[in-house]
Amino acid sequence: MTVQEIKGKKLVKGIAPNVEPEALLNDKRKVFLFGSPSYTNIGDQAIAYAEEKFIKNHFPYYEYIEIMDYATDEGIELVKEIIREDDIVCFTGGGNLGNLYLDIEEDRRKVFSAFKDYKSISLPQSVYFEDTEEGQKEKKKTQDAYHQNTNLTIAARETQTLDVVKETFNSNVIFTPDMVLSLDIVPRELERDGVLFILRADKEKVTDEDFISQMKQWAEKTTYTERTDTVLDTVDTIDYADREKHFMEMLDRIGSSKLVITDRLHAMIFSIITKTPCLVFGNSYGKAKHSYRDWLESLNFIEYTDKNDVEELERMIDRLLQAEPNDVDLSKDFQPLIDFFAS
């Protein structure tokens, strides 16, 4: 295949938005990232952002090529024509391996079975199949697809997922934090004000609305509050070129708050990056809870809780607000991922 052929018909929008077409045919070892998110969940956008930084910082001699989620089918066809023996196929990380987000899960099955003879990895994920007939049926489909690929590694981002992966799949498994925790962004100094509630409006939501109202009323006694989500409703899609901008805007929004109250894993992680005190509640299957317990419990300005006694939470929040934010260094915990890409 020539660059002219690629430019002529194969390179539909969404394939390789991060490189020049020539990069698809150079001599470098390729790392293909499938499932690059175009949807407006800034958590998943930040994961893709961190994945790119991770590869480019540690392996600048590789060619890193993204395929956006909406171009998965065309991307598979093109990559099949250009992939070489040594190349690596990745599917982006997140909290969507399972039966809750079937459009993404179906893409992941397609990618891992299409490239069954190539070194492949599901980047750090939370895995959750519901214990229902539907959930178990989808689990079987996922097993059938992934098990075609004997070169597959699955990275689990909490011990809970690690256990599920070991039970469910024959694949290699590695254990690392969420990719966004590999970033090394210095928090911007911003004026802080108000309490920001960042709350799910999706099928993973379990936080009770009455309880949220009580918390808001309590907060409004001393400051103003706002409510938002890490899933934007101001844009329909976010393409590669706009990813950093939206991620930075979300960091600024969180970093200009005095306190974040959330049931979103990435609102917690963005609070860590911006040194913003943060109280975290759970989702339907504990992904924020387990990331907190596994990696982040030593942070004095972040607290996970399952309690919903407002008075007790007030005391908890007072402690968070008074803490001089500390650090946790997780860089060594990404070593299994470095070893994976190095070999």
Place this chain on the structure above:
Amino acid sequence: MTVQEIKGKKLVKGIAPNVEPEALLNDKRKVFLFGSPSYTNIGDQAIAYAEEKFIKNHFPYYEYIEIMDYATDEGIELVKEIIREDDIVCFTGGGNLGNLYLDIEEDRRKVFSAFKDYKSISLPQSVYFEDTEEGQKEKKKTQDAYHQNTNLTIAARETQTLDVVKETFNSNVIFTPDMVLSLDIVPRELERDGVLFILRADKEKVTDEDFISQMKQWAEKTTYTERTDTVLDTVDTIDYADREKHFMEMLDRIGSSKLVITDRLHAMIFSIITKTPCLVFGNSYGKAKHSYRDWLESLNFIEYTDKNDVEELERMIDRLLQAEPNDVDLSKDFQPLIDFFAS
């Protein structure tokens, strides 16, 4: 000024090769890097590469804009028209602050005096003015230029330079390692063979050629040897777009050797990155020696020496070859530079 005006006449080659013209006028805080090297010293190219990574990893919300060395005058004129109160002016790091490389020193004087009212920094450097009439005359010129700028910080990359800077300038001074040591590149696994001599052919050279011949003869008893330099003579210039390629090629050359013998600071640093045993000799004013002593002495596969007894060096090399290469974590030592850019 509009983007059309910038594109029309102001944007000569070498100004902002790393961004789209629109970036010059956006709302972000700007970091301007002057002196970005077009010459073929891969040490200085690697420094510029590391400076870009450093800013982009830690401060992705800034706009980082390079001005190549050959466009310094036009770059100063353009930046004067677009710079805002809060922006930061940098001159690239290296081992050229002093009277040995006057073309670069003259550019640095111009930049710091042109932007005397702006937060400015000379990125990590070795400083050396010869103790001659010429050297002292140039030192005076440099003092006069830098002292116009009361917002100037000078980063010293060894204690020796730290002392010189404190004696010579009224400016703020910070102490950090060479920028290339801030990179986090995973060494590529390459077949290793031969001994690579990487030796200066410039005015800083002090290693005796007879002694080099003895070392080569000794090495050739058991393997083949090659001689090169980290200054390329295969190309005339290296522009921004080709920087990474040449840097990676040099890393591969060093990483495919069994042993490096050098009097170049960056041949030592590239050996550290690629885990290649390395014996290091001095230059005219000790920049490799002092970087080694200040930051790198704990590395078991790197040794600095001023000795030239071949038998003793053989024993030293045997030790280096047998060591299981260890690590040194200097990430905390860049904190003063992070604090500079954050404020």
